[in-house]
Amino acid sequence: MIPYSRQLITQEDIEAVVEVLRSDFITQGPKIREFEEALASFCGARFAVVFSSGTAALHAAYFAAGLSAGDEFIVPAITFCATANAGVFLGARPIFCDVESDTGNLDPGELEKVVSSRTKLIVPVHYAGHPVDLEAIAEIAERKGAIVIEDACHALGAEYQGERIGSCRFSLMTVFSFHPVKPITTGEGGAVLTNSEECYRKLCMFREHGITREPAEFKHPSPGPWYYEMQFLGWNYRMTDFQAALGISQLRKLPEFIRRRRMLAELYRELLSGNPHLELPPERSYARSGYHLFPVRLKGETASRKGELFRRLRERGVGVQVHYLPVYLHPFYRRLGYAPGLCPQAEEFYRRELSLPLYPGLKEEDLRRVVEILNRTLEEVVGE
Ligand SMILES: Cc1ncc(COP(=O)(O)O)c(C=O)c1O
Numbered sequence: 009m010i011p012y013s014r015q016l017i018t019q020e021d022i023e024a025v026v027e028v029l030r031s032d033f034i035t036q037g038p039k040i041r042e043f044e045e046a047l048a049s050f051c052g053a054r055f056a057v058v059f060s061s062g063t064a065a066l067h068a069a070y071f072a073a074g075l076s077a078g079d080e081f082i083v084p085a086i087t088f089c090a091t092a093n094a095g096v097f098l099g100a101r102p103i104f105c106d107v108e109s110d111t112g113n114l115d116p117g118e119l120e121k122v123v124s125s126r127t128k129l130i131v132p133v134h135y136a137g138h139p140v141d142l143e144a145i146a147e148i149a150e151r152k153g154a155i156v157i158e159d160a161c162h163a164l165g166a167e168y169q170g171e172r173i174g175s176c177r178f179s180l181m182t183v184f185s186f187h188p189v190k191p192i193t194t195g196e197g198g199a200v201l202t203n204s205e206e207c208y209r210k211l212c213m214f215r216e217h218g219i220t221r222e223p224a225e226f227k228h229p230s231p232g233p234w235y236y237e238m239q240f241l242g243w244n245y246r247m248t249d250f251q252a253a254l255g256i257s258q259l260r261k262l263p264e265f266i267r268r269r270r271m272l273a274e275l276y277r278e279l280l281s282g283n284p285h286l287e288l289p290p291e292r293s294y295a296r297s298g299y300h301l302f303p304v305r306l307k308g309e310t311a312s313r314k315g316e317l318f319r320r321l322r323e324r325g326v327g328v329q330v331h332y333l334p335v336y337l338h339p340f341y342r343r344l345g346y347a348p349g350l351c352p353q354a355e356e357f358y359r360r361e362l363s364l365p366l367y368p369g370l371k372e373e374d375l376r377r378v379v380e381i382l383n384r385t386l387e388e389v390v391g392e
Pocket of ligand 1: 061062063064087088090091133159161162185186187196197198
């Protein structure tokens with residue numbers, strides 16, 4: 009089976025991990041700081057804090073932004089459920105915003121309709137690695153007094169207006185994931201980038217039970233050098249040092265990974281541009297996509313055959329995937345009162361969307377085989 013995505017681990021990565029396993033530090037040690045510095049420098053932000061997952065990083069970022077019980081926060085309907093869940097962890101209420109019909113990204117025009125004085129956060133997702141229109145979203149947020157946090161779990165290495173995602177030029181914080189299908193991996197892992205020192209301090213403490221070891225920050229007099237204080241309720245969201253070593257090694261290869269992804273996306277375009285059943289993902293003038301995914305949309309009647317198409321492609325060794333069921337349609341959110349029809353463009357996007365295999369290690373000949381099987385299977389299911 010050609011999967012829809014997979015990690016690319018080299019001998020160099022393996023050696024980096026083994027070196028740490030032979031050292032004194034297994035959990036948070038010197039590689040954590042080194043990875044954080046490398047990430048901050050790569051993205052052009054002042055601070056980076058790494059976490060045990062992208063979900064943990066989202067939870068921490070929402071906390072650091074002050075999201076709390078009763079607040080509203082806006083997320084796009086098309087995303088992985090964690091974007092919404094992380095706010096629910098804090099007792100806040102997600103407001104789902106409809107998406108652009110072609111990119112699947114949060115639509116600034118739709119944002120205008122759902123934003124209000126109750127909106128604490130706006131969390132755009134750079135779906136499939138294609139940046140959202142950050143400047144438009146930041147302008148709306150500023151007008152309404154809301155904070156922007158980017159869910160960039162798909163978009164490390166992507167660029168907006170010629171600048172890397174993660175610079176936080178238009179947001180308070182940016183969140184990444186290092187799950188194996190993401191642009192780089194640490195097995196499980198995530199990070200928050202920010203230019204705010206105050207957020208940085210809160211993020212570090214949230215990762216470690218709400219504890220500080222900085223004497224200057226103590227609320228009570230320190231009785232001795234063993235003393236530390238837990239000042240708010242945090243979690244154990246630490247990343248291990250050997251994961252950070254893998255992250256450092258992977259980050260060095262990221263520009264090459266993105267180059268490969270973009271080259272393969274170009275090849276898909278070349279081979280599929282005349283296909284009457286498909287619409288291909290656009291790339292806006294302000295965006296340089298990292299192509300975390302290659303999401304095509306089935307046209308017209310073909311969309312009603314998606315189930316059969318999906319099943320046959322899988323049978324024939326093409327590991328397609330669907331990203332995503334609009335989050336509010338999951339049973340958990342339905343129980344909270346969200347109902348079908350809330351975001352029509354997102355529901356239509358979901359009905360038509362199919363992600364084709366795309367990852368740095370995908371061979372050109374395998375991509376050509378995917379296209380050949382896809383073309384054949386499309387004709388078959390449409391003709392029946
Ligand atoms: C858009 C988005 N947000 C958040 C997450 C959560 O990241 P993680 O799996 O590292 O917890 C993911 C990854 O699956 C994602 O795709």
